Amino acid sequence: MMAVLQLAWKSLLNRRFTALITIFTIALSVALLLGIERLRHDARQGFANTISGTDLLVGARSGPTQLLLYSVFHIGNATNNISWKTYKELSQHRKIAWTVPISLGDSHAGYRVIGTTQGFYEHYRYAGKRNLAFAQGRPFKDVFDVVLGSEVAKKLEYRIGDEITLAHGAGKVNLIKHDDKPFRVVGILGPSGTPVDRSLQVHLHGIEAIHKDWFAGSPIPGVRFDAERVRNMDLTPKTITAFLVGLKSRIATFRVQRDINEFATEPLLAILPGAALAELWEMMAVAENALLVISVMVVVVGLTGMLTVLLTSLNERRREMAILRSLGARPGQVFALVIGEASAISLIGLLAGILLLYLGIAGLRPWLETEFNLFISLGLPSHRELGLMLLVWLSGTLIGLIPAQRAYRNSLADGLTIRV
Amino acid sequence: MSQAVVEAHKLTFRWQPDHADVLNIEDLRVDSGEKLFLVGHSGSGKSTLLSLLAGVIVPQTGRLSVLGQDMHKLRSAQRDHFRADHVGFIFQMFNLIPYLSVVDNVLLPLRFSSSRRQHVAALDHDEHLEARRLLDHLGLNDPALLERPVTELSVGQQQRVAAARSLIGAPQLLIADEPTSALDPHHRQTFIELLFRECEEQGSTLLFVSHDHSLGQRFDRQLDMADINTATQEDQ
Numbered sequence: 001m002m003a004v005l006q007l008a009w010k011s012l013l014n015r016r017f018t019a020l021i022t023i024f025t026i027a028l029s030v031a032l033l034l035g036i037e038r039l040r041h042d043a044r045q046g047f048a049n050t051i052s053g054t055d056l057l058v059g060a061r062s063g064p065t066q067l068l069l070y071s072v073f074h075i076g077n078a079t080n081n082i083s084w085k086t087y088k089e090l091s092q093h094r095k096i097a098w099t100v101p102i103s104l105g106d107s108h109a110g111y112r113v114i115g116t117t118q119g120f121y122e123h124y125r126y127a128g129k130r131n132l133a134f135a136q137g138r139p140f141k142d143v144f145d146v147v148l149g150s151e152v153a154k155k156l157e158y159r160i161g162d163e164i165t166l167a168h169g170a171g172k173v174n175l176i177k178h179d180d181k182p183f184r185v186v187g188i189l190g191p192s193g194t195p196v197d198r199s200l201q202v203h204l205h206g207i208e209a210i211h212k213d214w215f216a217g218s219p220i221p222g223v224r225f226d227a228e229r230v231r232n233m234d235l236t237p238k239t240i241t242a243f244l245v246g247l248k249s250r251i252a253t254f255r256v257q258r259d260i261n262e263f264a265t266e267p268l269l270a271i272l273p274g275a276a277l278a279e280l281w282e283m284m285a286v287a288e289n290a291l292l293v294i295s296v297m298v299v300v301v302g303l304t305g306m307l308t309v310l311l312t313s314l315n316e317r318r319r320e321m322a323i324l325r326s327l328g329a330r331p332g333q334v335f336a337l338v339i340g341e342a343s344a345i346s347l348i349g350l351l352a353g354i355l356l357l358y359l360g361i362a363g364l365r366p367w368l369e370t371e372f373n374l375f376i377s378l379g380l381p382s383h384r385e386l387g388l389m390l391l392v393w394l395s396g397t398l399i400g401l402i403p404a405q406r407a408y409r410n411s412l413a414d415g416l417t418i419r420v
Numbered sequence: 421m422s423q424a425v426v427e428a429h430k431l432t433f434r435w436q437p438d439h440a441d442v443l444n445i446e447d448l449r450v451d452s453g454e455k456l457f458l459v460g461h462s463g464s465g466k467s468t469l470l471s472l473l474a475g476v477i478v479p480q481t482g483r484l485s486v487l488g489q490d491m492h493k494l495r496s497a498q499r500d501h502f503r504a505d506h507v508g509f510i511f512q513m514f515n516l517i518p519y520l521s522v523v524d525n526v527l528l529p530l531r532f533s534s535s536r537r538q539h540v541a542a543l544d545h546d547e548h549l550e551a552r553r554l555l556d557h558l559g560l561n562d563p564a565l566l567e568r569p570v571t572e573l574s575v576g577q578q579q580r581v582a583a584a585r586s587l588i589g590a591p592q593l594l595i596a597d598e599p600t601s602a603l604d605p606h607h608r609q610t611f612i613e614l615l616f617r618e619c620e621e622q623g624s625t626l627l628f629v630s631h632d633h634s635l636g637q638r639f640d641r642q643l644d645m646a647d648i649n650t651a652t653q654e655d656q
Contacts, residue, residue, distance in 0.1 A: 323517060324517075330500040417508065
């Protein structure tokens, strides 16, 4: 059998040009399949890692997905706010260790502004236990201090000490600017791959300060408080958009969730961020599966190309097979010769595809990170990926059954007659 | 009386059960060490006879023994094995595997037969040397020639490589199916002489098939397919 495999190998080398093209096709399709699988996995992982360490996320009563979207991903707007009084009362709950308020509604150049407290930097975690890290500067302290997410700083080319103005509402056009009360950049965060990268953070008091002379979403005509005057006013907010909750013990999660959901004076909704993230991802599973199906199809196309090449080569190899038969090769060995070739081509194609994938990831990683916030790992293949690899090799070998069976039949029919 | 290499008795073969016999041989005997010339035109049933001798097919009726082995008692894989061990083949042309070197082509039978491998091992030199020795005996001793792809050799050279391949490991029976028909008359004679010499040296029996009567004189014995095959010939 070794002899036959050696022959298969030499025969393949003899047809190396077509073989290389076939291998290249398979390699590309495998790289695509594994690339998409990895992208899918890492995107899911990155998504699930958007917020961690927070046990409950609380907002005005709406849907869990909606709450998650507006409070964490800054997509869409809250339909209702939470009163400061309710927030204060709940933060005293004896099972709650910490709370971080979030106030949304303003923006800068299309990037959302998060009004919060210093606790945000202490308690907001992503990808397991990672804290938001400062690339430069420090957290906000003054009412008119602002911290920039990494993408905001990079895209808008801001530096520490720059002055910026916030605009009312979200979006890029026709917004009323709070240009009478500029903010000073005091800190720039490192990249985290979370929506925080695309946000600006100021103290809750800052949000309150720029709205002191506003009422119901517009400036009060004829009333103007300048920045210095506002600074000395009571800047306790009246409402916030949502807040993050950390518990003293996770065992109490459902207890506290129920307490909040049944809060008497105000309709509230508390959700488990992890569960809501998973639920949200499931909504996107269709697209995810479609991608996977397409990449599987591409592999099928690649292997079909190999089948065509093998079947075509059989005719020109009939003489070769008859010679081998005359030397005592069994029809089974002729069969093995062809299937061995299919197996070798798909294995080499597979390995080349894996190589291509790793080179591709290594080369494209910086670009994917900066342009798309996609963090693709360069780690060893996962079990699932290994399974896919094995499946590709097995399919390639199984497809080899078709030409091998034909060669077997030919060699039985031809016997020692050499057909030219 | 010497031992029989081929013994056939009341041999018939047909390709399909509802077809007519293509081969019907009352008696055929080839002695050990004999050089037999078998004349057969296309359609005479010679290809069928050679396939039977090689064990690629088995007769429907009658008895066929090769080297004392009843062919119908062997299973298909055993017959393939038997052929690998005991029979060397030379075809009319295109004998060589295009992607193997000259020497690797000659060594090919050893990959399929352990007994032929052992036979070479029993000599005092290794396989490559044995291949070179046979090629040298057949007049292929130019080292540059041996390095060339087999497809670049002349037809005469290719046939001599094929002869070396059929001889390596000293199989008892050598079947040459029109091996010289692609050669010019001069090379034809030389080729046959070389083949004779090697067969004598190794003690192999030679069954030489051709449609060219003129080649037959130097053989021990001549047989005409038309005389031994009594089946009516139509579309073989």
